[in-house]
Amino acid sequence: MSDKETPAITQLLHEWNDGNEDAKEMLLPFVYDELKRQARLLMANERPRHTLQSTALVHEAFLRLSEQTGVDWKNRIHFYSIAARMMRQILVDYARSHTSLKRGNHKIHFSIDDVQIPVEERIGAVLFLHDVLERLEEFDERQAKIVEMRFFGGFTNLEIAESLSISDSTVRREWKAARLWLYRELNQ
Amino acid sequence: MQTENWKKVKDLLLTVLPLDPFERRSFFDKSSVDGEIRGEVESLLTFEKNSENLMNMNVVEFLRDFIISDRFDEQTPIGQNVGIYKIVGELGFGGMGAVYLAERADGKFKQKVAVKMLKREFNVERIRQTFRREKEILAALVHPNIARLLDAGKTDDNIPFIVMEYIAGVSVVDFCSANSLDVNARLKLFIKICEAVGFAHRNLIIHRDLKPSNIMVTKSGDPKLLDFGISKLLVESSETSKSTTILSAMTPDYASPEQIKGKMVTTATDIYSLGVVLFQMLTGSLPLKVENRAGPEAVSDLMRPPPVTPRDTKRDNAKSKIPNPKSVRGDLDNIIRKSLSEEPERRYQTVEQFAADLWRYIDGLPVSARPANFSYRARKFYGRNKIALIAGVLVFLSLLAGITVSMMQTIEARYQGGMALAAQREAEVETAKAKKISDFMGKVISYANPAWYATGSRFGGDAKVIDVLDDLSDKIDAEFAGQPDVQAELHHKFTEVYAQAQGRGKVAPREKFMHDKQNFHARRALQLRKQHYGEKHELVAKDMYYVSAALENGPDKAELLAGAIAMMRETNPDNLNLPHMLNDFAGFLIWPEFESGHQYHLRAAIPPTDKNRYQLAEACAREALRLFRGHYTEDNLAFQQGKCSLAYSLVMQNKMAEFEQHHNVCSQDEEMTDLINLALVKNGKLE
Numbered sequence: 001m002s003d004k005e006t007p008a009i010t011q012l013l014h015e016w017n018d019g020n021e022d023a024k025e026m027l028l029p030f031v032y033d034e035l036k037r038q039a040r041l042l043m044a045n046e047r048p049r050h051t052l053q054s055t056a057l058v059h060e061a062f063l064r065l066s067e068q069t070g071v072d073w074k075n076r077i078h079f080y081s082i083a084a085r086m087m088r089q090i091l092v093d094y095a096r097s098h099t100s101l102k103r104g105n106h107k108i109h110f111s112i113d114d115v116q117i118p119v120e121e122r123i124g125a126v127l128f129l130h131d132v133l134e135r136l137e138e139f140d141e142r143q144a145k146i147v148e149m150r151f152f153g154g155f156t157n158l159e160i161a162e163s164l165s166i167s168d169s170t171v172r173r174e175w176k177a178a179r180l181w182l183y184r185e186l187n188q
Numbered sequence: 189m190q191t192e193n194w195k196k197v198k199d200l201l202l203t204v205l206p207l208d209p210f211e212r213r214s215f216f217d218k219s220s221v222d223g224e225i226r227g228e229v230e231s232l233l234t235f236e237k238n239s240e241n242l243m244n245m246n247v248v249e250f251l252r253d254f255i256i257s258d259r260f261d262e263q264t265p266i267g268q269n270v271g272i273y274k275i276v277g278e279l280g281f282g283g284m285g286a287v288y289l290a291e292r293a294d295g296k297f298k299q300k301v302a303v304k305m306l307k308r309e310f311n312v313e314r315i316r317q318t319f320r321r322e323k324e325i326l327a328a329l330v331h332p333n334i335a336r337l338l339d340a341g342k343t344d345d346n347i348p349f350i351v352m353e354y355i356a357g358v359s360v361v362d363f364c365s366a367n368s369l370d371v372n373a374r375l376k377l378f379i380k381i382c383e384a385v386g387f388a389h390r391n392l393i394i395h396r397d398l399k400p401s402n403i404m405v406t407k408s409g410d411p412k413l414l415d416f417g418i419s420k421l422l423v424e425s426s427e428t429s430k431s432t433t434i435l436s437a438m439t440p441d442y443a444s445p446e447q448i449k450g451k452m453v454t455t456a457t458d459i460y461s462l463g464v465v466l467f468q469m470l471t472g473s474l475p476l477k478v479e480n481r482a483g484p485e486a487v488s489d490l491m492r493p494p495p496v497t498p499r500d501t502k503r504d505n506a507k508s509k510i511p512n513p514k515s516v517r518g519d520l521d522n523i524i525r526k527s528l529s530e531e532p533e534r535r536y537q538t539v540e541q542f543a544a545d546l547w548r549y550i551d552g553l554p555v556s557a558r559p560a561n562f563s564y565r566a567r568k569f570y571g572r573n574k575i576a577l578i579a580g581v582l583v584f585l586s587l588l589a590g591i592t593v594s595m596m597q598t599i600e601a602r603y604q605g606g607m608a609l610a611a612q613r614e615a616e617v618e619t620a621k622a623k624k625i626s627d628f629m630g631k632v633i634s635y636a637n638p639a640w641y642a643t644g645s646r647f648g649g650d651a652k653v654i655d656v657l658d659d660l661s662d663k664i665d666a667e668f669a670g671q672p673d674v675q676a677e678l679h680h681k682f683t684e685v686y687a688q689a690q691g692r693g694k695v696a697p698r699e700k701f702m703h704d705k706q707n708f709h710a711r712r713a714l715q716l717r718k719q720h721y722g723e724k725h726e727l728v729a730k731d732m733y734y735v736s737a738a739l740e741n742g743p744d745k746a747e748l749l750a751g752a753i754a755m756m757r758e759t760n761p762d763n764l765n766l767p768h769m770l771n772d773f774a775g776f777l778i779w780p781e782f783e784s785g786h787q788y789h790l791r792a793a794i795p796p797t798d799k800n801r802y803q804l805a806e807a808c809a810r811e812a813l814r815l816f817r818g819h820y821t822e823d824n825l826a827f828q829q830g831k832c833s834l835a836y837s838l839v840m841q842n843k844m845a846e847f848e849q850h851h852n853v854c855s856q857d858e859e860m861t862d863l864i865n866l867a868l869v870k871n872g873k874l875e
Contacts, residue, residue: 091247110250111241119253126247139191140198147243154246177201180232183239 081145081163084153091152092130095123109183110151132185136178143178146171193225200229269293270303270349271341289354300356301338305349316348323350325416328391333384334413335404355404355412363405364469371520372550374469378462379543381411385462386539388413389455390715396453398461399442400468441474445530456532459542463527463535470520475528519549540708541662551701657685661709672720676731679713683734707738726763729755733769741776749773767815770808771826774833777805778840802840809834839868 015023110125129151137144142164149155149163157175161168200221204212212233216226265275265288274293278286279302290303306319326337339351358366360381364374381403388395395402395416402415444460447453467475523545529535536542661682668674686706714731721727732752739745753773756766778801812830820827838847 087247091251109238109241110243110245112245112249113241114250119251122251123254126251139194143198150246151243152247154248173202173205176205177198177232179239179242180201180235183235183242184232186242187235 081149084149084155087154088130088148088152091126095127109186128186129182132182135185136181142166143174146174147178147182150175193228196222196225197228197232200225201232204229204233265305265343268343270305270343271339271351273301273303273339273351275303290351300354302335302352302354303349304352305343306347319348319350322416325393326350326352329388329393329416331384331387333380333411334388352414353412355406355414357404357406357412359400360403360405360411360465361400361468361472363409365472371470375546375550377405377409377411378466378469379546381413381465382462382539382543382546384411384413385458386543388416389458389539394453394455395458395461396447397442398458398465400465403465444532446532454532455538456535459527459535459539460529460532462539462542463524466527467524470524475524523549538665540712544662544704544708547701547704553701657682658705661705665712672716676713676716676720676727679709679716680731680734682709683713683738687734687737703738707735710734710738724755724759726756726759729753729759730763730765733765733772737772746773746776749776764815764819767812767819767830768826770812770815771830771833774805774808774812774837775829777801777808778833778836802837805833805837806841809837 110129114122114125133144133147136147145164146160149160150157155163157168157171161171164171204215207215266277268275270290272292272294273290275288275290277289279289280287286305286307288303288305290301292299292301304322306315323337323340326335330336335355336353337350338353340349342348357363360377363369364377369377385395385398393416395413397415398413403411403413405411442461442464444453444457447457447460464475467473523542526545527535527542536545664675664678664682668678683706686702686709710731714728714735717725717728717731729752732748732755736745736748736752739748749769749772753766753769756763756769760766809830813827813834816824816827816830822828822831835847838844
């Protein structure tokens with residue numbers, strides 16, 4: 001990322017923070033660039049797949065962005081929340097615009113075991129999950145947020161608890177409940 | 189699902205989840221939950237085992253192969269055709285777009301261009317808008333020191349692109365160090381940059397992102413401004429400018445304080461950035477790192493003398509034209525400090541003033557950036573020859589008187605005729621103008637007061653008339669702001685004064701300064717006149733003539749002069765400037781040193797090949813002489829020049845019989861006689 005863009009990103013982040021959806025639209029490519037860069041960095045230190053700490057990827061990407069831009073996240077609430085939302089948006093937008101995929105495969109359970117499945121199918125599954133999550137948002141926004149922060153943001157229960165100002169045991173229970181519902185919806 | 193229902197389901201679910209199957213059953217048995225709710229909860233609980241592994245990883249791990257695959261990458265357009273160009277390489281990436289090197293693909297001729305394309309992800313309407321704006325702005329900016337717009341369009345998959353002149357060069361800072369330019373050369377290069385920025389400002393465009401990497405210098409040493417991507421139109425509606433604000437990606441190191449604070453951005457912002465660039469050109473470093481610029485204290489730091497002075501820059505001291513490096517440091521510091529003032533209003537008000545001060549510095553004249561005090565002025569004046577220019581001031585005074593009188597007369601005439609309301613209003617405006625002019629005149633006359641020049645007063649007892657003129661000439665725009673017609677007329681008159689003043693001074697820098705002044709006022713007059721009277725007007729033609737007069741012999745001069753002649757013919761063929769223009773054009777055509785007749789192109793009627801050059805000169809001279817008659821007697825200098833041009837062109841065309849009728853006039857002037865003799869020798873008529 002060249003020096004030239006950083007103030008723009010700062011401004012865009014602030015504007016998006018204030019609810020300007022246009023700003024989000026413009027912000028995505030910057031985040032996407034940074035994300036890809038971080039992914040590359042991470043993959044350069046190739047480690048066994050199951051120990052891959054790719055949560056670092058999202059964190060790194062956004063931390064770097066906010067450090068670079070000097071965005072003052074008063075607490076980390078905004079940061080975590082925006083990071084997860086961004087990540088979801090990026091991958092979903094990107095998958096939609098660049099692939100013509102069928103809806104998710106019922107056999108995909110979004111678990112480590114699934115990574116043997118062709119990547120195309122996995123992208124389709126993520127798109128499907130996104131749709132299902134949108135339905136969950138309609139009647140339980142907080143739970144959907146927890147899912148988003150866990151899966152798309154890669155945050156820990158503790159971080160999510162802090163961000164949403166609830167106890168981490170609540171996060172844990174909500175997460176468990178959400179998975180039950182999601183599993184059913186994804187396999188219907 | 190109903191939100192209300194889900195709340196009940198979730199409450200129950202969260203209650204029973206920590207329980208073991210036995211406890212759950214007894215819980216259900218004891219509680220009196222609604223059957224539907226209980227059914228839903230039990231249905232969800234059947235997935236308890238299976239869902240345990242759901243999302244035991246996050247999306248990045250899950251899509252790892254996809255994220256690191258090339259498919260996630262933007263496809264490089266190298267090899268792709270855009271319009272008639274084929275992309276061959278990358279030049280750089282901005283936020284919204286990338287710039288590629290491209291070549292013409294239609295094989296017509298070899299031409300390298302720069303293609304700026306919007307990134308696929310950025311292909312949204314808001315950004316397309318700003319992209320279109322950049323295109324429109326570039327289209328309006330045709331200037332030798334601004335990278336030109338060549339073409340624009342959309343690719344097959346609907347991605348907008350613009351094609352620009354490709355500048356094979358290096359950044360201005362690199363150019364300075366790579367060529368070890370001395371301070372004056374650096375300043376002159378910088379002044380050229382100022383001219384381009386000034387041109388943009390006159391077109392109501394603020395660049396907003398001036399920095400070395402946007403100022404490339406070609407091998408031949410010509411600077412070119414690039415990247416008007418975030419530039420702003422001064423007259424933009426608030427809505428359009430808001431969309432640009434979102435993308436106002438400036439570069440912190442070069443951004444003005446008001447830009448960083450997100451305040452109103454004016455042309456003063458560019459002046460600030462230019463100050464940073466000049467600082468870097470002279471010292472190789474930035475005035476201050478941006479992180480130190482947050483608070484007011486840091487900004488005052490910025491006002492410290494530069495940590496590295498031009499003295500320390502790499503250059504040959506023996507060759508240096510600056511006799512006293514200490515004074516160099518002082519004046520240049522003052523100029524740069526002024527341009528870097530935190531308050532926009534304390535900076536130079538125009539880029540032209542900035543450049544003019546640098547010229548003054550180069551010429552060893554007092555710079556405006558420095559508060560005037562006696563010892564400073566006296567030091568500067570010491571050793572400069574006295575130039576008698578009372579005549580110039582008299583011309584100036586008579587001009588002012590003339591304007592005032594004619595305006596008064598107009599107004600009076602209108603009053604006498606009994607006026608409509610509109611005419612009355614117009615007259616009021618004219619009256620206000622006349623008042624302003626007479627006020628200005630009052631100031632001018634006060635310069636005649638000997639007290640001004642007494643020791644210890646404003647001009648330190650050592651002022652010359654030309655100093656007074658210099659002082660006045662800088663005030664035109666401020667004094668007559670909003671009255672381009674009056675401004676133009678004054679600039680026009682100053683052009684005459686400075687043109688006449690040359691050739692009398694004995695000091696080269698002074699001559700250069702006056703020539704630059706002539707040039708400046710001529711251009712300013714032309715610009716203002718166009719603004720007021722439109723592109724085509726007899727006064728515009730006259731100003732074009734004046735600008736051409738200040739140019740060196742060459743294609744630019746030829747083109748401008750020819751254009752002025754054509755416009756004058758069209759607008760007022762009776763104007764006495766027309767024969768003068770024709771006369772000058774004839775003189776220009778026969779100028780013996782000007783040998784590259786095929787290089788220029790003219791808007792005049794006759795196509796200029798070397799062969800018909802003299803034919804054209806003859807025609808121009810003849811017409812000039814015809815028009816001069818009745819105005820001048822034959823011993824008038826202009827008349828003689830015309831005759832001489834005619835004689836010369838006749839010799840060159842071997843029209844010896846006609847030549848004999850004219851050459852005796854020329855023999856009165858030594859230089860002209862030499863010229864004719866040269867022609868005769870060239871044509872084999874004289875040994």
